[in-house]
Amino acid sequence: MNNTIIDVIKKYEGIKGSAIPILQEVQEIEGYISNDTIREISAVTGIPSAELYGIATFYSMFRLKPQGRHTIRTCKGTACHVSGADTIASAIRTHLKLPENENTTDDDRFTVLEVACLGCCSLAPVIMIDDTTYGKLTIGKLARILDSYT
Amino acid sequence: MASCGLAAGADEIYRALEKSLPDSVKLEKTACLGFCYAEPMIELVDEHNESKVYGNITLRDIPGIAEQKPPVSKLMLDANGDAPANAQLAQQVRIVTRHAGRIDPENLQDYLDDSGYEALRKACTAMNAQDVIDTIKNSGLRGRGGAGFPTGLKWQLAKNAKGDKKYIICNADEGDPGAFMDRNVLESDPHTVLEGMAICARAIGADEGYIYCRAEYPLAIKRLRKAIADAEKGGFLGDNIFKSGFSLHIRIKEGAGAFVCGEETALIASIEGKRGMPVLRPPYPAEAGLWGKPTNNNNVETYAAVPWILLHGADAYAAYGTEKSKGTKVFALAGKVKHTGMVEVPMGMTLRRIIYDIGGGIKDDRPIKAVQLGGPSGGCIPESLLDTPVDYESIVQTGAIMGSGGMVVMDDTSCMVNIAAFFLKFIQNESCGKCTFCRIGTLRMLEILQRIQEGKGVPDDIGKLEELSEQIIASSLCGLGKTAPNPVLTTLRYFRDEYLAHIEKKRCPAGVCRALVHFTIDREACTGCTLCAKNCPVNAITGSPKKPHTIDQDSCISCGACYTVCKFDAVIRS
Structure with missing residues (x-):
C-alpha cells in the first residue's frame, strides 16, 4: 500500500464528504489518478471504487492518464473565443507537433488542455502554463513562451 | 495585484520598484481597481496624501517613478478628477467593489481601518436576527448569481426552517465563461465576503459555512484562506464572536471543474463529496440542504453587498436602481470593448452607457454587433436594443438573462451562428447527463449548428432548432438545461439573416466559419x-x-x- 495515499486519507479522517479533496490531493502528488490509486483509496476509506471512479470522471480536473511535466491550459471562454482562442490552440499544437487526438507531447514536456474560462477575460486570449497566466497573446509571442519551458 | 494584473506583469513591476524606490517611499500591494485593460497599474500617493494612478506601466517607467517623475502620458486617475479614466469611474457606484484596488486584501488591518467588521459587530451586538433580515428585505437586494431571488426572503425561509443545525454556503463557483466579477471581489476584498456570510449566519442561526470556490482561481483561494485565518485570530470568525455567543466556522471547498455545480443542489452534492448532479426542488435548501439540514446559499457578490447595507441602511442601498431591481450590479466587461475590466453600476443604467461611456466603445472603432449577457444561460442582445436598462425584468424581455455579470461585447467580426455553437458545445460538455433532453437534445442541436457552419445546412434546420429548444426547456430539471437553448434562440431571434446566409447562400457574412471562407x-x-x-x-x-x-x-x-x-x-x- 502506498504511504502517501494513506497520509492524505488520514488528514481527512472523520470529515464528511472528503472523497473529492482526497482525490485532488492525491492527484497533486502523483500527477494523475490511476486505477490502482482508486482501488487503494477505496480499500482504506471504504468508499466503493465505482463511486470514486464516478467522481473522477465527472469532474474535469481529474486526470486518468499520466501527464506531461508542464500543463498548458488554453482558455476557451467567450472573450477568448471572440479574440481568436481557436487560432492560438492550433498554433500551440503546431509548435509542439502534437496531433489532434493526443494531449501529451512525445517527450512528456507538455500536456495541453482546454479549459472553460480562466477568468482573465480582459486580457483575452489567455493561456495558463502551470501556475503562470499569459494574456494578450499573439502567435508571435507563443514560440518564445513555450520554448522557455523545459 | 490580482490575476489580471499579475498576468499583465505586475509582479515584475513590483520587484523592480522594490529594488529602485528610495527608503522614504513606502511600497504596498493592492488588488483590482477594475481597469484591467491598463494593467499593470500603480498608484502614487504624495506627502499631501494626494493620489495619482498610472496605467500600462512597463519596466522602462521604473527609473522615472523612482525619481518621482512618473510618466505623465500614462496618468489615468487623479484627485482633481480630470485624468482620462476619472470619467469612467465617476459614472460608477462602488459598493461591492468599494475596497477593490484601494486596500491590501491580505492585510486585515486595512479592512478594519475602513469600518471592516463593524457591520458584523452591529449585527451581533445591536440588532436581533429579525432586524438583520428586515434590513436586507427592505434594501431590495436580490441574488446576484443571476436568478435574482430576493435575498431577505431567502434568509427568512432559512431562519424559519426548523433544525438543530444550519449551514451557509457561498457560491464562488463562477463558471460562466466571460465572467470574472466574483474572482475580482474575492481577490481584492475577501473579508467583505466573509463578513457578509457571518452576518447571514448570525441572522439565520447557522454555525458552519462553506465557500465553494472553483479551483481555477488559486489566488482567490489563497487570499480567502489567509483572510479566514486572520479573521479567526482577530475574533471576527470562530467561537463566541463579539462575545455574543454566536460562533461561525468557515471552510473552503475547492471545486473540481464542473459548471453544473453552480446550480445550488448540484453544489451541495459536490460539497458532500458526490458527483455534482442537481436534484428536484422542493424541498429547497432552506428546508433541507447540505446533509439534509436547512442551508442558505448565496453568491459572492450578494454576500459582499451585505456589510455595506447594514452600515449605511436599507434605504441608502435602495436609493440606487430601479423599482424592482435595487442597488448596484458588478459586470465583467470583456470582448471587443476598449476598456475591458470590472465595473459596478446602479441597476437601470443602459447597456449603451456601460459599453460606450464606461467601456470606451468598440476596439478599433468597429461597429458593434451584439452584447452577450448571462453566459451559456443568457443570450445575445443586438445593437438595436442597447438602450435596454440593466435590470432583471428588462433583460429577460430581450430573451437574455441578467446572469452573474459577464458582459462580452462582439463586433462585426463575430459570426452569430458560431457563437451559438460555441455556447452549445460548452453546455454539451457540461451537461451532467441526468435529463435526456439536456444530454441528447443539446447534442442534436449542436450537430445541426455544426452542419450549418459547414455549409451543409438545410432550410428545415431552423425549425428543428426551435422545436428542440422548446423540448429541452420543458423537459430539463435544472437551470442549466432549462436555459441551454437561450443562446440559440436569441441569435435566431435577432440574427436570423446570418443563419439564412449560411444555409441558403453557403456564406458566412462575418468570415468566421472555416469551411465557408x-x-x-x-x-x-x-x-x-x-x-x-x-x-x-x-x-x-x-x-x-x-x-x-x-x-x-x-x-x-x-x-x-x-x-x-x-x-x-x-x-x-x-
Whole structure:
C-alpha cells in the first residue's frame, strides 16, 4: 500500500464528504489518478471504487492518464473565443507537433488542455502554463513562451 | 495585484520598484481597481496624501517613478478628477467593489481601518436576527448569481426552517465563461465576503459555512484562506464572536471543474463529496440542504453587498436602481470593448452607457454587433436594443438573462451562428447527463449548428432548432438545461439573416466559419514583409522575404490570422 495515499486519507479522517479533496490531493502528488490509486483509496476509506471512479470522471480536473511535466491550459471562454482562442490552440499544437487526438507531447514536456474560462477575460486570449497566466497573446509571442519551458 | 494584473506583469513591476524606490517611499500591494485593460497599474500617493494612478506601466517607467517623475502620458486617475479614466469611474457606484484596488486584501488591518467588521459587530451586538433580515428585505437586494431571488426572503425561509443545525454556503463557483466579477471581489476584498456570510449566519442561526470556490482561481483561494485565518485570530470568525455567543466556522471547498455545480443542489452534492448532479426542488435548501439540514446559499457578490447595507441602511442601498431591481450590479466587461475590466453600476443604467461611456466603445472603432449577457444561460442582445436598462425584468424581455455579470461585447467580426455553437458545445460538455433532453437534445442541436457552419445546412434546420429548444426547456430539471437553448434562440431571434446566409447562400457574412471562407494572397499587393507567415498558426504560408508569399490550401485552417495582420490588404478572403 502506498504511504502517501494513506497520509492524505488520514488528514481527512472523520470529515464528511472528503472523497473529492482526497482525490485532488492525491492527484497533486502523483500527477494523475490511476486505477490502482482508486482501488487503494477505496480499500482504506471504504468508499466503493465505482463511486470514486464516478467522481473522477465527472469532474474535469481529474486526470486518468499520466501527464506531461508542464500543463498548458488554453482558455476557451467567450472573450477568448471572440479574440481568436481557436487560432492560438492550433498554433500551440503546431509548435509542439502534437496531433489532434493526443494531449501529451512525445517527450512528456507538455500536456495541453482546454479549459472553460480562466477568468482573465480582459486580457483575452489567455493561456495558463502551470501556475503562470499569459494574456494578450499573439502567435508571435507563443514560440518564445513555450520554448522557455523545459 | 490580482490575476489580471499579475498576468499583465505586475509582479515584475513590483520587484523592480522594490529594488529602485528610495527608503522614504513606502511600497504596498493592492488588488483590482477594475481597469484591467491598463494593467499593470500603480498608484502614487504624495506627502499631501494626494493620489495619482498610472496605467500600462512597463519596466522602462521604473527609473522615472523612482525619481518621482512618473510618466505623465500614462496618468489615468487623479484627485482633481480630470485624468482620462476619472470619467469612467465617476459614472460608477462602488459598493461591492468599494475596497477593490484601494486596500491590501491580505492585510486585515486595512479592512478594519475602513469600518471592516463593524457591520458584523452591529449585527451581533445591536440588532436581533429579525432586524438583520428586515434590513436586507427592505434594501431590495436580490441574488446576484443571476436568478435574482430576493435575498431577505431567502434568509427568512432559512431562519424559519426548523433544525438543530444550519449551514451557509457561498457560491464562488463562477463558471460562466466571460465572467470574472466574483474572482475580482474575492481577490481584492475577501473579508467583505466573509463578513457578509457571518452576518447571514448570525441572522439565520447557522454555525458552519462553506465557500465553494472553483479551483481555477488559486489566488482567490489563497487570499480567502489567509483572510479566514486572520479573521479567526482577530475574533471576527470562530467561537463566541463579539462575545455574543454566536460562533461561525468557515471552510473552503475547492471545486473540481464542473459548471453544473453552480446550480445550488448540484453544489451541495459536490460539497458532500458526490458527483455534482442537481436534484428536484422542493424541498429547497432552506428546508433541507447540505446533509439534509436547512442551508442558505448565496453568491459572492450578494454576500459582499451585505456589510455595506447594514452600515449605511436599507434605504441608502435602495436609493440606487430601479423599482424592482435595487442597488448596484458588478459586470465583467470583456470582448471587443476598449476598456475591458470590472465595473459596478446602479441597476437601470443602459447597456449603451456601460459599453460606450464606461467601456470606451468598440476596439478599433468597429461597429458593434451584439452584447452577450448571462453566459451559456443568457443570450445575445443586438445593437438595436442597447438602450435596454440593466435590470432583471428588462433583460429577460430581450430573451437574455441578467446572469452573474459577464458582459462580452462582439463586433462585426463575430459570426452569430458560431457563437451559438460555441455556447452549445460548452453546455454539451457540461451537461451532467441526468435529463435526456439536456444530454441528447443539446447534442442534436449542436450537430445541426455544426452542419450549418459547414455549409451543409438545410432550410428545415431552423425549425428543428426551435422545436428542440422548446423540448429541452420543458423537459430539463435544472437551470442549466432549462436555459441551454437561450443562446440559440436569441441569435435566431435577432440574427436570423446570418443563419439564412449560411444555409441558403453557403456564406458566412462575418468570415468566421472555416469551411465557408478561404484565403489567398494577391501576388501584386504582397510586399513579402513575412508578417503573415510569422502569424500563421499552422505554418501554411511560405515565401522568401521581400517576395510574394503563398498559402498552402491543404494545410490552411482558414483561421484568418493572416488576413487580420496584413498591412497591405494583400490577403484576400473569399
